[in-house]
Amino acid sequence: MEKLRVALVDEKTERSSDLEAALVAEGYEVVARLAGSADLLAQLHGLAPDVVIVDMQSPDRDVLEDMQRIYREEPRPIVMFVDESDSESIRAAVSAGVSAYVVDGLKSRSVQPIIEAAIARFRAFQALRSELEAARSSLEERKLVERAKGVLMKRRGLGEQEAYDLLRKTAMNRGCKLADVARQLIHAAELL
Amino acid sequence: MSAHDRPELRLGFTPLTDCAPLVIAHELGFFAREGLRVELSPEPSWSNVRDKLAAGALDAAHALAPLPLALTLGVGPLQEPTITALSLGLGGNGICVSLALRRALDGVDAAGAASPAGAGRALAKLVALRRSRGAAPLRFGTVFPVSMHTYALCHWLEVSGVDPLRDVELRVVPPPRMAGELEQGELDGFCVGEPWSSVAVRRGIGVILLTGNDVWSHAPEKVLAVPLAWAERNPAVHRALLRALLLAGRWCDDYGNRPELARRLARWIDAPEEALLPALLDALHPSLHAFHRFAASFPWRSHAAWMLAQMIARGQLEKPIDVRRASAAVYRSDLYREAAREVGLSCPLADEKLEGAHASAWQLPSDGAPIHMPPDRFLDGSVFDPADVVRYLSARPFCAARFPLDELAAAQRS
Numbered sequence: 001m002e003k004l005r006v007a008l009v010d011e012k013t014e015r016s017s018d019l020e021a022a023l024v025a026e027g028y029e030v031v032a033r034l035a036g037s038a039d040l041l042a043q044l045h046g047l048a049p050d051v052v053i054v055d056m057q058s059p060d061r062d063v064l065e066d067m068q069r070i071y072r073e074e075p076r077p078i079v080m081f082v083d084e085s086d087s088e089s090i091r092a093a094v095s096a097g098v099s100a101y102v103v104d105g106l107k108s109r110s111v112q113p114i115i116e117a118a119i120a121r122f123r124a125f126q127a128l129r130s131e132l133e134a135a136r137s138s139l140e141e142r143k144l145v146e147r148a149k150g151v152l153m154k155r156r157g158l159g160e161q162e163a164y165d166l167l168r169k170t171a172m173n174r175g176c177k178l179a180d181v182a183r184q185l186i187h188a189a190e191l192l
Numbered sequence: 193m194s195a196h197d198r199p200e201l202r203l204g205f206t207p208l209t210d211c212a213p214l215v216i217a218h219e220l221g222f223f224a225r226e227g228l229r230v231e232l233s234p235e236p237s238w239s240n241v242r243d244k245l246a247a248g249a250l251d252a253a254h255a256l257a258p259l260p261l262a263l264t265l266g267v268g269p270l271q272e273p274t275i276t277a278l279s280l281g282l283g284g285n286g287i288c289v290s291l292a293l294r295r296a297l298d299g300v301d302a303a304g305a306a307s308p309a310g311a312g313r314a315l316a317k318l319v320a321l322r323r324s325r326g327a328a329p330l331r332f333g334t335v336f337p338v339s340m341h342t343y344a345l346c347h348w349l350e351v352s353g354v355d356p357l358r359d360v361e362l363r364v365v366p367p368p369r370m371a372g373e374l375e376q377g378e379l380d381g382f383c384v385g386e387p388w389s390s391v392a393v394r395r396g397i398g399v400i401l402l403t404g405n406d407v408w409s410h411a412p413e414k415v416l417a418v419p420l421a422w423a424e425r426n427p428a429v430h431r432a433l434l435r436a437l438l439l440a441g442r443w444c445d446d447y448g449n450r451p452e453l454a455r456r457l458a459r460w461i462d463a464p465e466e467a468l469l470p471a472l473l474d475a476l477h478p479s480l481h482a483f484h485r486f487a488a489s490f491p492w493r494s495h496a497a498w499m500l501a502q503m504i505a506r507g508q509l510e511k512p513i514d515v516r517r518a519s520a521a522v523y524r525s526d527l528y529r530e531a532a533r534e535v536g537l538s539c540p541l542a543d544e545k546l547e548g549a550h551a552s553a554w555q556l557p558s559d560g561a562p563i564h565m566p567p568d569r570f571l572d573g574s575v576f577d578p579a580d581v582v583r584y585l586s587a588r589p590f591c592a593a594r595f596p597l598d599e600l601a602a603a604q605r606s
Contacts, residue, residue, distance in 0.1 A: 036366075
């Protein structure tokens with residue numbers, strides 16, 4: 001299997017060199033250690049890493065966020081490392097499921113599962129994203145989703161947004177397409 | 193519960209002049225007098241502020257005015273219902289360009305470049321000229337995709353005849369690095385909160401072409417963002433926080449206090465006191481920072497609606513929403529009134545107003561004496577009616593909405 005390519009964005013060079021050693025020992029390829037700079041985006045774009053790891057205390061977080069917008073066609077998972085004091089609550093947000101970020105301190109042993117979790121979550125998020133795009137462009141699927149929303153609103157007394165969120169969440173939990181969940185729901189509703 | 197037992201509140205802030213009410217409430221005891229124990233947590237990025245609010249790592253934060261809307265609607269990677277019941281102030285931004293860009297603007301239209309109203313006209317000529325020569329698009333810095341900086345910059349470009357998403361390149365740059373990137377030629381201009389335009393001017397590498405007030409006079413800027421779940425669990429603490437910040441904002445607004453304010457702020461912001469003074473003492477624009485006057489602390493739902501219209505026009509919102517309903521859910525003027533009355537401040541009677549409709553000073557009806565209000569014009573003289581967002585957007589020269597406007601019209605039920 002090809003080595004995963006990781007880029008580090010951290011102004012604290014001592015820490016990032018420790019992390020680089022830990023990552024290399026875990027079998028990753030560290031393509032660059034960057035401090036924040038004006039051409040950070042261009043550098044990252046050129047390096048095309050599989051994962052970007054950034055210090056949560058870095059102002060470059062906003063720059064990286066913008067990268068996801070500029071290079072929409074090739075977004076990267078971003079893993080954030082935060083102070084121990086913040087990690088618990090941020091982890092709670094991450095486990096809520098929407099974010100592509102995973103956080104922890106810099107203990108080398110915990111690095112690998114974090115990165116793998118970040119990539120997995122990111123891919124799930126991306127898949128959901130592209131599926132939502134596809135669903136939008138497909139009128140047929142869109143109608144299904146609209147009808148399923150209607151079923152939920154009527155039967156469970158939900159608002160439109162709540163109904164949509166429930167469908168989305170169910171699709172994500174089951175790892176299947178939004179339209180499939182909608183179709184199943186409509187069939188089930190016809191039987192009841 | 194006595195102050196002693198009460199848990200410490202964590203308040204996030206970003207080092208900018210307009211975090212003043214938080215710093216003053218902390219240093220001069222406005223929090224303590226409300227029985228609050230507060231820890232101010234400096235945040236290096238708006239992404240951090242957003243993530244920590246969503247995660248509950250901050251109880252409340254000094255935040256970009258559109259941030260609670262974006263977080264509630266899921267514009268960006270996270271979604272968490274978030275509200276604001278307090279504006280932390282109006283205005284404070286500047287659009288600053290490099291000396292080279294200023295010279296180039298003078299070259300195409302010297303009269304235009306010299307005035308805030310004409311600078312955009314000069315820019316449009318320059319953009320057209322550069323395109324005909326095959327030159328790279330000009331690059332402008334802003335602080336976050338979802339910010340008044342982005343929206344003011346885009347509004348200025350748009351009304352000048354420049355498509356903000358195609359004719360120029362917009363880049364997010366951390367405010368303390370704006371001046372440096374202007375100097376290195378990485379940016380041709382930027383829109384940023386004070387003191388960072390003044391820092392560029394003081395270093396002799398940039399010129400303030402126009403202020404945020406020239407684009408939209410006394411525009412919303414920062415708010416106190418609070419997760420809805422926290423506000424619902426802690427209504428009394430939230431009200432105490434609002435009372436402390438309302439009184440601190442009134443203190444900051446007093447020009448007699450502004451030199452002391454600059455001195456105190458300089459310790460929290462990595463910028464010299466002298467760089468803070470021009471904006472605070474009106475050397476850049478009259479009343480560039482309003483913390484209390486002009487109903488500056490009131491969370492106008494019409495401000496929220498304008499920002500939602502910008503999110504739609506810039507393609508940030510993925511699907512149609514009921515703009516007025518979203519504005520009312522996030523901009524909680526009802527909670528503002530509860531707190532303001534407890535400290536004897538009079539409150540506007542309405543939750544919305546026509547934005548941009550006043551060419552001269554006017555009187556705002558309140559539950560006490562009328563509130564003196566300034567002119568509130570947009571650069572292009574447009575008027576924004578929060579009840580008719582669709583018509584407003586139909587009239588914009590460049591609208592990059594990701595859905596047809598009739599779908600938006602169908603979603604307006606309030």
